[in-house]
Amino acid sequence: MIRSLLSGDTPRSLPLALLLGGILICLALAPFLFPGVRTVDTAARICVFIVLVASYDLLLGYGGIVSFAHTMFFGIGAYGVALASTHMGRGFDAIAFGAVAGALLAAALALVIGLFSLRVRAIFFAMITLAVASAVAVLVSQLSGLTGGEDGLTFKTPRELGPAFKFGKEAFDGTLFGVKLNGKLLAYYFVFLGALVLFLGLLRVVNSPFGRVLQAIRENDFRAEAIGYRVVYYRVAATCLSAAIAALAGSLYAVWLRYVGPDTSLSMEIMIDILLMVVIGGMGTMYGAVIGATLFVLAQNYLQNLMGAAAELTSALPLLPELLNADRWLLWLGVLFILSVYFFPTGIVGRLRNSG
Amino acid sequence: MTDFVRPKMTAAPEHAPKMAEVTFRDRIAPHMPILLVPLIAIAGFIAIQNPSSWLTLTVSGLAMGMMIFIMASGLTLVFGLMDVINFGHGAFVSVGAFIGISVLMLLGHMTEAPSLMLNLGAILLAVIGAMLATGLMGWAFEKVIVEPVYGHHLKQILVTMGGLIVVEQLIIVLWGPEEIYILRPEALKGAITFAGAAIEKYRLVAVGVGLVVFLAMRWVLRRTKIGLIVRAGVENGEMVQALGYRLRLVFVGVFIAGSALAGLGGVMWGLYQEVITAHMGNHAMILIFIVVIIGGLGSVEGCFIGALLVGLLQNYIAFIEPKAALISNIALMVTILMWRPMGMIPVVKAK
Numbered sequence: 001m002i003r004s005l006l007s008g009d010t011p012r013s014l015p016l017a018l019l020l021g022g023i024l025i026c027l028a029l030a031p032f033l034f035p036g037v038r039t040v041d042t043a044a045r046i047c048v049f050i051v052l053v054a055s056y057d058l059l060l061g062y063g064g065i066v067s068f069a070h071t072m073f074f075g076i077g078a079y080g081v082a083l084a085s086t087h088m089g090r091g092f093d094a095i096a097f098g099a100v101a102g103a104l105l106a107a108a109l110a111l112v113i114g115l116f117s118l119r120v121r122a123i124f125f126a127m128i129t130l131a132v133a134s135a136v137a138v139l140v141s142q143l144s145g146l147t148g149g150e151d152g153l154t155f156k157t158p159r160e161l162g163p164a165f166k167f168g169k170e171a172f173d174g175t176l177f178g179v180k181l182n183g184k185l186l187a188y189y190f191v192f193l194g195a196l197v198l199f200l201g202l203l204r205v206v207n208s209p210f211g212r213v214l215q216a217i218r219e220n221d222f223r224a225e226a227i228g229y230r231v232v233y234y235r236v237a238a239t240c241l242s243a244a245i246a247a248l249a250g251s252l253y254a255v256w257l258r259y260v261g262p263d264t265s266l267s268m269e270i271m272i273d274i275l276l277m278v279v280i281g282g283m284g285t286m287y288g289a290v291i292g293a294t295l296f297v298l299a300q301n302y303l304q305n306l307m308g309a310a311a312e313l314t315s316a317l318p319l320l321p322e323l324l325n326a327d328r329w330l331l332w333l334g335v336l337f338i339l340s341v342y343f344f345p346t347g348i349v350g351r352l353r354n355s356g
Numbered sequence: 357m358t359d360f361v362r363p364k365m366t367a368a369p370e371h372a373p374k375m376a377e378v379t380f381r382d383r384i385a386p387h388m389p390i391l392l393v394p395l396i397a398i399a400g401f402i403a404i405q406n407p408s409s410w411l412t413l414t415v416s417g418l419a420m421g422m423m424i425f426i427m428a429s430g431l432t433l434v435f436g437l438m439d440v441i442n443f444g445h446g447a448f449v450s451v452g453a454f455i456g457i458s459v460l461m462l463l464g465h466m467t468e469a470p471s472l473m474l475n476l477g478a479i480l481l482a483v484i485g486a487m488l489a490t491g492l493m494g495w496a497f498e499k500v501i502v503e504p505v506y507g508h509h510l511k512q513i514l515v516t517m518g519g520l521i522v523v524e525q526l527i528i529v530l531w532g533p534e535e536i537y538i539l540r541p542e543a544l545k546g547a548i549t550f551a552g553a554a555i556e557k558y559r560l561v562a563v564g565v566g567l568v569v570f571l572a573m574r575w576v577l578r579r580t581k582i583g584l585i586v587r588a589g590v591e592n593g594e595m596v597q598a599l600g601y602r603l604r605l606v607f608v609g610v611f612i613a614g615s616a617l618a619g620l621g622g623v624m625w626g627l628y629q630e631v632i633t634a635h636m637g638n639h640a641m642i643l644i645f646i647v648v649i650i651g652g653l654g655s656v657e658g659c660f661i662g663a664l665l666v667g668l669l670q671n672y673i674a675f676i677e678p679k680a681a682l683i684s685n686i687a688l689m690v691t692i693l694m695w696r697p698m699g700m701i702p703v704v705k706a707k
Contacts, residue, residue, distance in 0.1 A: 066513045116690060120697045123441055123653075126513050127645040131689070134642050135682045142679055268638070272521060279514065323529055331525030338518040341511055342504060 005200060007207040011287060016352040020287055023294050027192060031185055032177050038301075044188055046297045047195035048253040053277045054202045054289035055245035061284030062206050063238040064218030065122055068271055069129035072136050073110065073243040075265035077102035077250025079140070082153045082260040090156040099251035103244040110243035114236035122221075122235070137266045152261020161187040161255065187256060194252045198245055203286050205241065214238055215284070269330070273300075276333055279340050282347025291348050304329055389661045389700040396665060400672040411553035413671045419559035421667025422566020423628060425660050427621030428644040428651075429573060430614020436590040436654025436703055438607045440502055441509065444516035445618055445644065446637030447497075447523035448490045452619025453626035453636060454531055456486035457538050467541040475541035479627075486623045487616040493523075494615025498608055520638065527634040535633040538626065562624055569617070570660055577656065586610060590654055590703060646685050650692040652699025661700060662692075 003010065011017040026033060030043035056070050080102025081095055088094040113132060117124035140147045147153065159165050165183030168176070175181060205211055217224045217231050225231050254260050264270075273296065281292025311324040323331070340347070346354070384391070397414055404410045431445045459482040460467055466478035501519045505511040539545070540558055547554040577583035589596045589603050597603050625640060626632040647666055651658030669688055674681040692700060 060510075064510055066510060116693050120693075123509055123513075124649060126441075126443075127649055128689070131642050131646050132686060134639075135686050138682050139679075272517075275514065275517070327533070328525055328529060330521060331529070334518045334521035334525060338501065338515055338522070341514050341518065345511070 007200075007204045009203055009207045009286070011353075013353045013355075016287065016349060019352075020290060023290055030192075031188055032179055035179050040184075040188055042297060042301050044191050044256045045253075046294050047192050048249050048256065049274075049277065049293040049297055050290050051195045051198045051202075051249040051252070052246055053274055053281070053293045054199055054286050055242045055249065056274050057278050057281075057283065057286060057289050058202060058206060058214075058238060058245075059242040060278055061282075061288070062211060062214045062218065063235060063242075065118070065235060065239065066126040067129045067239070067242075068126060068268075069110075069113065069133040069136075070242075070246050070274055071266055071268070071271045072129075072133040073106040073246035074250040074253070074270070075136075075140070075260070075262075076106045076109070077247030078254040078260040078265040079147060079153075079250075080105070080247065081251045081254040082155050083146070085155040085157065086153060090158050092158050095157065095251070095255060098254075099248055102251055103247040106243040106247035107240040110239045111236060114239040118235045118239070119232050125239075133271070134268070137262060137268075140266060141262050148261070150262060152259060152264070154259045157187070157255055157258050159183065161190060162258075191252050191256050195249070198248060199286070199290075202245060206286060210234070210237070218284075272330070272333070272337075276337050278347075279337060280344075280347055282349030282351075283345070285347070285349040285353075288347050288349040295348075300329075307332075389658065392700075393661060393664050393668070396668050396672075400668065403672065403676060408551065408553035409675065411551060412555060413675055414668065415553075415555045415559050415563065417668035417671035418664065419562035419566070419628070419667070420671065421664035422563055422570075423621055423624050424640075424643050424647055424667060425566055425663035426569050426624065427618050427640055428647045428659050428663060429569075429656055430611075430617045431644060432648045432651065432654055432659045433586070433590075433610050433656060434607075434614050435648075437586060437593070437603075437610055438506070439509075440506070441512055442502065442516050443513055443641070444497065444501070444519040444523065445614075446639075446641035447520045448494060448615045448618035448637070449622035449625065449640050450524065450527055450632075450634055450637035451493060452486040452490045452622030453632045454527055454536075454622075454634075455489045456482040456619070456623030457536065457626055457632055458531075459485040460538070460541075467539075470542045472543040475543040478541060479623075483620055483623050486619040490619025490622070491612045491616035494612045494618075495608065497615070498611045502611075524634045524638065531634070533634070535631050537631050540627055540630065544627075558627065562628060565620075565624065569620075573656060582606070582609075643685065646689050650689050650699055652696075652702040654703035655699070655701040658699055658701035 011020055027043055027047060031040050034040070034043070052070070052074055056067070059065050059067055059070075077099060081098035084094040084098030084101065085091075088097065113128055114125070117128045141150050143149070144151075156162075160183055162183040165186070166181065168181040179185065206214075213224065213229050213234050216227075217229070217234055221231050250265055253265065257264065277292035277296045278289065279292075280288075280295065281290070282288030307324055307329065311321040314320045314324060344351070400413065401407075401410050404413065427445075427449055430448075431442060435441055460478060463478040463481060466474045469475070497519060501515055502512065505515050544558045544561060547556045548560075549555075575583075577587055585596060585601050585603075585606055589601075589606060593603055621640075622637065625636065629636070643666060647659055647662040649662075650665070651660070651662035665688060666685055669684050670681050673684040696702065
C-alpha cells in the first residue's frame with residue numbers, strides 16, 4: 001500500500017524514513033501539535049513550498065535544466081486564484097477555475113519559452129527564463145489596475161475556509177483537543193491535502209518511464225538522442241509539467257494567505273530560496289524537496305531571530321554586527337549555497353542514503 | 357576484320373557554364389545583422405515623425421547600447437572561450453559602480469569644478485579605480501568560484517548565482533542598504549542643442565567611450581597575437597592547447613579583462629542613471645543576457661549589434677508606449693531567435 005503510494009520509490013535509508021515520517025506526522029497534525037497562529041502559518045508555508053520545490057526538482061534534479069522563472073509560474077497560479085475570486089465572487093468554483101486557468105497559462109508559457117530555448121541549447125533556457133521572469137514581475141507591478149500593483153490583491157475565499165466559520169458545535173462542543181474547530185483549520189487541511197496529493201503525483205511522474213528518460217537525458221543527452229528519444233520533446237514536457245504544478249502550488253498559497261502580491265509570489269528572493277531548498281535537500285530526489293523546504297522555512301522563521309541576537313551580542317566589534325544583522329540573512333544563505341554545491345552536491349538525502 | 361563503324365563525331369552540345377547567380381537575398385544575408393541597426397533607426401523615425409525627438413532618442417539609444425555592450429562583452433567572450441557561463445557577471449557591474457562613484461565623491465573638488473578636463477580626469481580616475489578593483493575581483497572570482505566547476509554547466513549556473521548574491525549582500529554591508537544618488541560632473545550636466553534636438557552631453561561621452569572600447573577590442577582580437585590565440589581558442593580550444601599555448605592562462609586573462617570592462621560599464625551606467633543600488637548589476641544582467649543571446653553566445657560583433665538594437669528599440673518604444681518598453685526587449689529576442697535560433701552571428705565551433 002505505502003509502496004504503491006510512493007510509486008516504489010521508498011526512502012531507502014532508515015534515518016531518512018524516520019525523518020520523513022516525522023515531518024509527515026508533524027504536518028498532518030500541526031494545528032493540534034503546535035496550536036498558534038504563527039506555527040500553523042509556518043506549517044502551511046512548508047506544505048506549499050514542498051510542492052513548489054518538488055516541482056522545481058523535477059526540472060533541475062531530474063531534467064538537468066536550470067530555470068529562473070519558477071516563481072513566475074508560482075505567481076501565475078496565485079494571481080489566477082486571486083483574480084478569479086475577485087471577479088467571480090468568493091466560492092470554490094472561483095478557486096477551481098482560477099487554479100486550472102493559472103496552471104494552463106503557466107504550462108502554455110512554459111511551452112513557448114521551452115520551444116524557443118531548449119531546441120537550441122539548454123543553457124539558453126536559464127538566461128531566457130531570467131529575462132522573461134523579471135519582465136513579468138515588472139509588468140505585474142505596472143498593471144496595477146488589474147493586479148493591484150505593488151500592493152497586491154486581498155480577496156475573499158469561501159466562507160468555509162475563513163476563521164468566522166465554526167462547526168462541530170453539537171458533537172464536540174466546538175473544540176477538539178483544545179483546538180477551535182473553525183474554517184482556518186479547514187483551510188489548513190485543504191492546503192495540506194492538496195500539497196500531499198500533488199507531491200505524490202510528482203513522485204509518480206519521476207518514477208514513471210517518463211522520469212527515467214528525463215534522468216537519462218540529464219546524464220547524457222547525446223546518448224539519449226542516439227537511443228531514439230526526442231530530447232527536446234521530453235525536456236519541454238518536463239518544463240510544462242513543472243510549471244503547471246508550480247502554478248497549483250501558487251494557488252494553494254493564495255488560498256491560505258487570502259492575499260497575493262509581488263513580494264509573496266513573484267520576487268527573485270523566493271526563486272533563490274527555492275534553489276537553496278533544492279540543493280540543500282538533495283537534487284534529483286523528491287524527498288530532498290521535503291527536507292529542504294522544511295529545514296529552510298523553519299530556519300527562515302526562527303534563525304533570523306537568532307542572528308539578530310548574535311548581532312546585539314557582538315555590537316561592540318567592528319563590521320561583525322553588520323554581517324550578523326538579520327537583514328543579512330541572504331548573505332549567509334549565498335555562502336551556504338556555494339558551499340553545498342561544492343561539497344554537498346547530493347544534499348541531505350544523498351548523504352543519508354549513502355551512509356545507510 | 358569487320359568494319360569498325362566510327363560513330364559520327366558530333367560537336368559537344370552548346371554549353372556555356374555559368375555560375376548560379378547569387379541572389380540579392382543571399383548576398384545580403386551575412387550583412388543582415390549590421391543592417392538591422394539602421395533599419396530600426398529608420399523604423400523609429402517613421403513611427404515618431406518628429407526629427408528632433410527622434411535624434412534625441414537615437415543618441416540616448418546608442419549611448420545605452422554602448423554601455424550594455426561594454427558590460428556584456430566580457431560575458432560573451434568568457435563563454436566563447438571556455439564554455440563558462442557566468443551568472444555572477446552582474447556583481448562586477450555593481451561593484452564597479454560603487455567603487456567608481458566612491459572615488460568620484462572623494463574627488464569632489466575635481467567634479468564640481470566647471471572645467472571639462474578636470475571632470476574627465478576625475479571620471480578617468482574613477483574608472484581606473486573601478487576597473488582595477490573589478491579586475492582583481494574577477495581574478496578571485498575565477499579562482500574561488502568558477503575554477504572548481506569547469507565543464508559542468510548546471511553547477512556553474514548555481515555557483516555563480518550564489519556568488520552574485522554574496523557580492524550583492526557584501527555591498528550592502530559595506531555601503532549600506534540605501535540607494536545612493538549622485539550628481540554628474542559639472543561639465544557633463546545638461547544638454548547641447550543640435551538641430552532642434554536636446555542631446556545630453558553625458559550620452560555623447562558614453563557613445564564615444566563605447567565606440568573606443570569596441571574598436572580597441574576589435575583591434576586586439578584581429579591584429580594582435582593574443583587576439584589570434586583568443587579567436588582560435590573560441591573556435592577550437594584543444595587544437596590551440598596542442599600547439600603549446602596555455603589556454604587556461606589566456607582564459608584567466610580574458611576573465612579579468614571582461615570583469616574590468618563590466619566595472620567600467622558599471623561606472624558609466626551609474627552615472628547615466630544618476631543612482632546606484634546593490635541590485636543594479638542584477639537588473640543590468642537581464643539586458644546583458646538578452647543582448648548576448650540575440651548576438652550569438654561568444655561573438656563580440658554580435659554582442660555589439662545586439663546591444664545597439666536593444667538600446668535603440670527600448671528608447672523608441674519607451675517614447676511611443678512607455679509600458680511596453682520592457683516587453684519590447686523580450687519581443688525582440690523572440691523575433692531574432694525565430695529568425696536565427698543561435699543568435700545573429702553564431703560562433704562556429706570547429707569540433
